Amino acid sequence: MRRSRIGLASAGLMAVAGLTLAGCAAAEEEVATEAGDTTEEAAPAEETFDVYALLPQGNDQAYGTTYLPPMEAKAAELGINLTITNSEYDGDKQASECEVAVAAQPDGIILWPAIADTIRPCLEAADAAGIPVWVTNADVNPEDAPLTYGYSGTDSYGQGAASAEIMCEIVDGAEIGIIQINGVTGNSVATLRGDGFRETIASDCPNVTILAEQPGDWVPDKSQIAASEMLTSVGVENVQGMYAADDSMIKGGIDALKARDLDPADFFITSIGNTFLGNPLVVSGELDGTVFQSSSWDGENAVVGIYNAMTGATSQGRDDEGSVLYMPNPKVTAANASDADVAPEW
C-alpha cells in the first residue's frame, strides 16, 4: 500500500514535471511566434528567414547581454526568426549544437566560434546542406574562411596592437617591465589580442619588457589573483605597468595593486573594451588607455551579414566587397573618454 502511494507520488511529480516542460516549451513557441509576427510587419522584404545563431555566450556574460538585444532587434527588422544557442565556450557542445542546427535546415547560420580550431566539421556540414554561414565576433581560421560567407566583428589582433600602441606612447621610451593578463586560454579572441599586444610591443617599443603572463579568464576576481601572483613572482619593484585583454580583467589587476597599497596612477596601464567598468577608470586616471568595442555594432552586423548572405548580396568566400566588416576600434584615453561617440555600451 505504502509502495503504491510512493509510486503514485512519483508519478504525480513526473506529471508535474512533464506539464511544466510542455508549458515552458509552448510559452517559448508563443514568444517565437510573436517575434515572428512582429518581424513580418517590420521587415523591409516580404520574405522571412529562419536563422540559427550559435554563440559561445549570452546573458551569462556582460558582452553577450548587450550583444543580444540589438541583434534581436535587427533580426526583427529584417524579417529573421532567430534561434539562439549558448555553448559556454565548450567546443564539443557548440559542435553538437551545430549538428542540431544543420538538421533543422534553417536559411542561415550565424556562428561565433567557441574554439576556432574545432569548427571545420560544422562548416563542412553546413556547406554540404547548402546553408550559408556568417561568422561573428571571432573569425575562423584562414583555411576555413572559404566555407563561410563572411565575417563581421572586431579585428582582435588589431585591438591588442592598439592597446600596445597606447602603452608605447605613454611610456615614451622609458625602460620598464610590465605584466600581462590574458583571456581564456585557447579562445581565439584571447590568443589574437595577446599576440597583437606582444608583437606590437616587441616591434614598436622594445624598451617595454613583458615580465610575466597569466590568464584571467575574462573575470575580475581571477585576474586580481593572477596579477597578485605575478607581482609576487617577478617582484613588485620590477613592475611599472600592466596590460589586460579586457577591461573587467584590468579592474582585477588594478585591485591587486590597491591591495598592496600601490597607487595605480603610478603605473602604465592599458586594456581593451571601454566598458562600463573601464571607462570610469580612464576618467579617474587609474587606467591610461583602452580600446573601444561596440557590442551593439557586433550584434547588429552579424544579422546584417547573414541577411546579405541569404539574399545573395554576398556569396561564399571572402572575395566580395562587404564580406569582411571590421568594427571601428578607436583608442580611448583621458583626452576623449567622456566623448559621446565612445560612450561605453557594456
Place this chain on the structure above:
Amino acid sequence: MSQTQSLKLGSSDTSFLGRARLVVARRTEGRGVALLAIILVVVSLTQPLVFTAYPVSLGRIALIGLVALGLTAVILMGELDLSVASTLAVSGVVMALIPDVWLGILAALAMGLVIGVINAFFVAVVGINSFIATLGMLFALRGLAYILSDETPVRLTDTDAGIAFGQALIGPLTPRVLIFVLAFLALQIFVSRVKAGREFFAVGGNRQAAYDAGIPVKRRIFTGFMISGFVASLAGVINTLERTAADPRAGLTVLLASFAAAIIGGNYLKGGRGSIVGTLIGATALGVLQVALTLSGIQVPVQEIFIGLILLLAVTTDPASLRAVLGSIRSVRQGRSKSRA
C-alpha cells in the same frame, strides 16, 4: 516473524504477474523510464524534429552517455571519478600531438588506463577518499593538458581523417554512435554476466561483507577506475577526431552531464544499486531533452533549470529517499505531539 512472511510471499506468488512484480521491484531504472516516457511524449508533441533528425539526437546521447557508462562502473562500487573530464581532455591532446593517427589513438587509450590505475592506487592502496583523490587528478590532468598543448587547441595532422570519421558509417549511424552502442553492450555484459563485474555490486553494497566473502575488493576497484579512465579517454579520442583538433579545455560540461545521466538512470551514489541500462536511459532522457531545448532556442540558464529540476526529481523520488523524508516528517510530528502533551 517478518522473515516468515517474506518467505511465504516469495514462495506463494509464483504467477507471471507476481514474478514480473518482483523483477520490477528489483530494478532501479523505474524513475528513469517514467521520466524518459514523459520527455518523449512532450518532445514528440512540441519538437518532433528531434525524432526525424534522429542521427543528431543519437549523437548527443552518445556524447553524454559514453563518459557516463564508464562512470557507472565506479559509481556501482560506491566511488566517484571526478577526473573523467580532464582525462578526456588530456587524452585528446596526447592523441593530437602524435602525427600518426593510430599510434595517437593507442597512446591516448593507454593514457586513460594509466590514469585509472593511478586513481585506483590512491583510493584502494593509499586509502584516500575517491572524491578527493580524483579531484586532485582533475586539476593535475587539466594542467597537464594545458602544458602539453601549449595552452592552445592542437589540430590533427590529418584533418581529413577526422572529418571522414564524423561521417555516417552504417546507415545514418556515425562511428561515435556505434562505439557508444558497443561500449554499452560490453559493459552491460560485464556487470551482469561476468563474475568480476557482478562483484562490483557487492563491493558497493557492503565492502566489509565483500572482503569477508573473499571478493578481491582492491582488484575490483582497480578494474572499475581503469574502465572509467579508458572510456573517458575513448570519448576524448572520438571528440578529437570529430572536431579535427584537441581542445585542452574540452569536457567542461561533460562531468556534470555524465553524473546527471547516471543518477537519473537510478544509480545509487553510495554504490551497490544501479545498472548500465539505467545510465543509457538517463543519457537518452538528457540527450533528447537537450536537443529539444536547443531546437526551441531556449537559453542555457533555462535549460540548466530544467536539468536541475529533473535531477532533483530523480533523487527525491528514490523510494529510499521518500521513505527517509516520510520518516523524518513522522518523527517531527510525533515530537511535537509529545511536547504538547
